[in-house]
Amino acid sequence: MLVPGEPTPDLPQQLETALGGAYAVERELGGGGMSRVFLATERALGRRVVVKILPPDFAAGLSVDRFRREIQLAARLQHPHVVPVLAAGFAPLGGDGAAAAVPYFTMPYVEGRSLRERLSEGGPLPVPEAVRLLGQVAGALAYAHEQGVVHRDIKPDNVLVSHGAAMVTDFGVAKALSASRPGAPAPASPGAEFTTGPGTSALTVLGTSLGTPAYMAPEQAAADPATDHRADLYAFGAMAYELLVGEPPFAGRTPQRLLVAHLTETPRPLRERRPEIPAALAELVAECLAKDPEARPSTAAEIARRLDEAAPSSAVDAPSTSSVAVAGALPPAPPATEGGSAAPGAAASGRPPGRA
Numbered sequence: 001m002l003v004p005g006e007p008t009p010d011l012p013q014q015l016e017t018a019l020g021g022a023y024a025v026e027r028e029l030g031g032g033g034m035s036r037v038f039l040a041t042e043r044a045l046g047r048r049v050v051v052k053i054l055p056p057d058f059a060a061g062l063s064v065d066r067f068r069r070e071i072q073l074a075a076r077l078q079h080p081h082v083v084p085v086l087a088a089g090f091a092p093l094g095g096d097g098a099a100a101a102v103p104y105f106t107m108p109y110v111e112g113r114s115l116r117e118r119l120s121e122g123g124p125l126p127v128p129e130a131v132r133l134l135g136q137v138a139g140a141l142a143y144a145h146e147q148g149v150v151h152r153d154i155k156p157d158n159v160l161v162s163h164g165a166a167m168v169t170d171f172g173v174a175k176a177l178s179a180s181r182p183g184a185p186a187p188a189s190p191g192a193e194f195t196t197g198p199g200t201s202a203l204t205v206l207g208t209s210l211g212t213p214a215y216m217a218p219e220q221a222a223a224d225p226a227t228d229h230r231a232d233l234y235a236f237g238a239m240a241y242e243l244l245v246g247e248p249p250f251a252g253r254t255p256q257r258l259l260v261a262h263l264t265e266t267p268r269p270l271r272e273r274r275p276e277i278p279a280a281l282a283e284l285v286a287e288c289l290a291k292d293p294e295a296r297p298s299t300a301a302e303i304a305r306r307l308d309e310a311a312p313s314s315a316v317d318a319p320s321t322s323s324v325a326v327a328g329a330l331p332p333a334p335p336a337t338e339g340g341s342a343a344p345g346a347a348a349s350g351r352p353p354g355r356a
Contacts, residue, residue: 011093012038015051018091019104023051039109042086048109049086053093056102064090067103074149074172081140083107083160083169105173112162115243119156124246127277128312133159134240135307136166141236141300144171145229154235155215156242213258214248215239218291221259230293233300237288244281245273249289263291280310 012025015038019025023040029050030037038051068088075085086108090101115133118125125133137159144151151158151171160167211220217234219227242248249267250258267289270282284306290296297303 011036014093015053015091016040018093019051023049023106025051040106042106049106050109051104051106053091053102053104056093071105071172073147077144077147077149077171079140079143081136081165081167082144082171083110083167085172107169110160110162110167110169112160112167115156115159115161115166115239118161119242119246124274125243127244127281130240130243131281131307131311133161133166134236134243135304135311137168137236137239138300138304138307140166140168141232142304144168145232145300150229151232151235152220153211153215154232155212155239157212159239211235213255213262214251216259216262217293218263219293221262228293229300230296230298233288233296233303234290234293236300236303237285237296240285240288241267241270244270244277244285278310278312280306284310 012028016023016025022044023042025038025040028036028038035052035054038053040049040051041047042049071085071088075088077084084107086106088103088105091104092101124130137154141151141154149172151168153170153173154168158168158170160169211231213221215235215238217227217231220231220234238248250261250265253261267286270277270285271279284297284303288296288303297306
C-alpha cells in the first residue's frame with residue numbers, strides 16, 4: 001500500500017517500472033505532504049524532473065477523462081513565475097489492475113527553496129522582500145486565471161524561490177482532483193467554466209473541499225458550488241499574512257476549528273502585530289481575507305497593481321543569490337506535449353510539509 005510518509009524502500013524501483021522506464025528514479029524527496037515526491041531523470045531528454053504520486057484513495061471514483069482534461073488546461077500555462085506541467089497519468093502502484101492505478105505528475109526539478117522553508121528558517125520576511133515575492137505570485141495567478149486555470153491550494157509550500165524569483169507550483173492539481181470526483185458536473189468544454197463579465201466569474205464546481213485548512217476560503221471550506229477564482233485570492237491573503245507576521249491567520253488550531261474560524265472570525269489586524277507594515281499593504285491583505293468574495297479584490301491583477309502602489313521603495317531591489325538556497329526550481333521550460341494514455345499535462349510537486 002502506498003501511504004504518504006511511510007518508508008517504502010523498493011518504491012523508487014516500482015515507480016520506475018510503473019512509468020515504463022521513461023524515467024530513471026534516483027531517490028525520494030522529503031516534504032510531499034499528502035503525496036510522495038521523487039527526483040528522477042527523464043531518459044529521452046536527459047533532464048532532471050520531479051515525479052509526484054498521490055495516494056490510491058485519491059484515485060477512487062475519479063473520472064479519468066475529466067481529470068486529464070483539467071490537467072491539460074494546467075499544462076498550457078507558460079509564465080516566468082509558474083512551474084510548468086510536463087506530464088501526467090495513472091501509474092499502477094496501488095496493487096494489481098487498472099483500478100489500483102494512482103495519479104502522478106511530473107514537473108521540472110527546480111534549484112531553490114520553498115517559502116515554507118524560508119519561513120521555518122528565518123521567520124517573517126522583510127516587508128520589501130515579502131511585497132516583491134507576493135507581487136510575482138499575484139502576477140502568476142492573474143495569468144493563470146486569464147487562461148481559465150485556478151490553483152485551489154495557494155500556500156507557502158507551493159511557492160518556490162529560485163534566484164530571487166517566486167515560482168508557483170502545483171497549478172491545477174487540487175482543481176483537477178476536485179472537478180473529477182463523483183458528483184462534480186463537467187463543463188461543456190475545457191475552460192468553459194471560466195467566464196468573465198458581470199456576475200459571471202465561476203471557475204469550477206467543487207463537490208468536496210480539497211485544499212489546506214489554514215489557507216482555505218470560507219466558500220471553499222463549505223464546498224460551495226459557486227466557488228470561483230476568488231478562493232485563490234483568499235488563500236493568497238492568508239499566505240501574505242503569514243509571510244508578514246510568521247504564521248497564518250488562526251494558527252495553532254485543529255483543521256476543524258480552522259475551517260470554522262475562516263467562516264466566522266476576523267484575523268487580528270496586521271499592524272497590531274507588526275506596526276511597520278504599510279497601512280495600504282495591511283488593508284489589501286485584510287480585503288483578500290474578506291469572508292464575502294464580493295468584498296475581496298476582483299482579480300489577482302488588481303492585487304498585483306495595489307502591491308506595486310503599497311511597496312516600500314526598497315521592494316524593487318532583488319535579494320542577493322545568497323538568500324536563496326536549497327531544493328526547488330529552474331526557470332521553466334515550455335510544457336512538453338506527450339501523447340498516449342498519460343495525456344499532455346501534469347503537475348507540480350517538490351513541496352515541503354502541507355496537505356494536498
